[in-house]
Amino acid sequence: MSNLNRAGLRAMATAALGLCLGMAHAHAQTSAATEDQALDSLIREAMLYAYPYQEFMKMRHEALEVKDSPTATTLNHFRHSRHLATPKDRWANGPIRDTFYSTSWLDLEKSPLVLSLPETHGRYYVIAMIGADLNTFSYVGRRIGGTKSRKVALVGPRWSGKIPQVDQIVRAPTRDVYLNLRVLVTGEDDLKAAHAVQDGFRIAPVLPTTEDGPRLKPRAQDWGRFVDVANEALVRNPPPGTEQKLLERFARVGICGAACSWDKLPEPVQQRWLALAPEIEKNELKNRLNADRKTADPRRRNGWTPYRLPDGFGSNYAMRAQSAAMSGGILGLEAAEATYFAASVDGNNQALGKGQAYRLHLPQGRLPADAFWSISLYEFVTGGQYMVDNPINRYSIGDRTKGMKFNADGSLDIWLQPTDPGPEKRANWLPTPKENLFYLMARAYQPWPEVLDPSWILEPVQPIKPE
The missing domain is CATH 2.60.40.1610 (Domain of unknown function DUF1254)
Structure with a gap:
């Protein structure tokens, strides 16, 4: 074989080897990326599962261990x-x-x-x-x-x-x-x-008892402590046997009860927790009701999002986590007890507020409910959503509001604006903030069957010219 042929064969072999190595490297990169995605997905799943346990323990600690907490109390007492x-x-x-x-x-x-x-x-x-x-x-x-x-x-x-x-x-x-x-x-x-x-x-x-409370103190934005508090909660309160296989999967990312802890996690897994957890909490849990969010919730109609909560979350751990994050310590009731409707946009999908005036029309003159009903208004401010300070000290309108004026057909118009609408409308005036955005929460306690039907919704909040 000539030197030329040998050189050609060597070049071909080198090229083939390079191609194989390149393919192997690309495959390794793809496999690594797939593995990273699987790890991130598992952390997200485990976090959503564990979030309510950690929130429960956080609320419990604030009530029983923090003396100046607004919810401070003692164990087994109202x-x-x-x-x-x-x-x-x-x-x-x-x-x-x-x-x-x-x-x-x-x-x-x-x-x-x-x-x-x-x-x-x-x-x-x-x-x-x-x-x-x-x-x-x-x-x-x-x-x-x-x-x-x-x-x-x-x-x-x-x-x-x-x-x-x-x-x-x-x-x-x-x-x-x-x-x-x-x-x-x-x-x-x-x-x-x-x-x-x-x-x-x-x-x-029934019997004399002594307190045997959790050992760990929850800490905000400490995701290592989040993992450990959730595990302690799982030890004190073992989940049903049907969830055991979930915990076996979550053990890889530190959520499984007694056998798991933050310190036992490999450093790369800890780093992924620290990177992912704040974003999951912010984007998937705490920003579910966002004043600036124009993208409609799939359930939203007429600007209203219904909250017909189930009698239990079952295996919908994401919904359970969202409920825990949004509750602020006060949890919603199942739909048969109370049904809720929230509106942060008007009928044109524009955010409520900025001094705009509105009318809300209730054709039946009420929300259909056996116990009671109300429509409350909350402004978006730094740190949360709270009632609006106003000269008539009115923060909601409902079945116990005195002196409301009904239309000839029995319907009711509620006037939403920052300034007094005048003597003819004042009885039905629900003051709004002068500048901030706000949202409405309609509550129907022991709602009628029609309200429980998914097709039922309030009429849209309509912008009007203030008088």
Whole structure:
């Protein structure tokens, strides 16, 4: 073989080898990219799953361990709110003026608790019983059980001892439980009577107990602590067996209970957590209600987004996490108890506010509900969404608003603007901020069947010229 042929063969071999190496390198890069995507996806999935557990523990810590917290209380006792919400109340987004809240944090590990419910003489109330996964597992109240006095025993998942004679037994799926009580208040002249009803709700352990609380303190924006707090919550409150395979998958990214911790994670996995978690929380959880967001929610019609919450989240862990992030500590009720509608845009998909005047027309003169209804207004400010300071101290309109003027056909027009619309419309005026954007929240408690139908929606908020 000539030297020329040998040189040609060597060149061809070198080229082939280079091609093979290049293909191998490209394949390795593709495989690495695929692996990175899989890791990111798993972190996102695990974070959404664990988020409610961590939020539950954060709220519990603030209530039981932070003495100057606005929600401060003691274990197994009710803490009662005593005044109607005003623009100064910023302990939760979108506070409600229709009811007084009472809250209680329970530990059912060492003893059942007996919940004494007073006779409320028809006054609306509801207690939502919420587990450590932020699923509401039971209700008691006017809709379920009526308003006569009775006793309910709350029993932990591992309790096997005696249970006292009571009217109802509720077995909780987790040892740590949050009770959220709402009691209807009709106005400033009803405060004393509403307080007396609140005081009638009592909690008592069956056996003497000592507190055995979580060891870790939640810390905002500390994602290593997020992982560890979530794992401690999973140890205290083991998920159902149907979720065990999920935890086996999540173990790779540090979420599985006792066997997992932040310190055990490889440094590259920690770095991906630190990069991804803030963006997931911001974009997928906390910005679900955004004043500047014009892109319509798929559910939005007439500018209104309905919130018909299910009686449980099931395996929809993303929805459960979103609910936890948006709640600010006050969780929504299932649709049969209360249905909500939020509007941050008008009928033309333009953000509400900036001094614009509007009209909201209610053809039936009300929201169809058996218990009560209201439409509240909240402005977007730094740090949250709160009531608007105004000269007539009106922050919502509803079935208990005195002196409303109805149209000849029984319909109702609500006037939304920053300035007084004049004596003919003042009774139906809901003041808006002069400059900030705002949103409306319509609430129907014990809604009629038509409101539960997905086709039902309010009429759009229509811009008008102020008078």
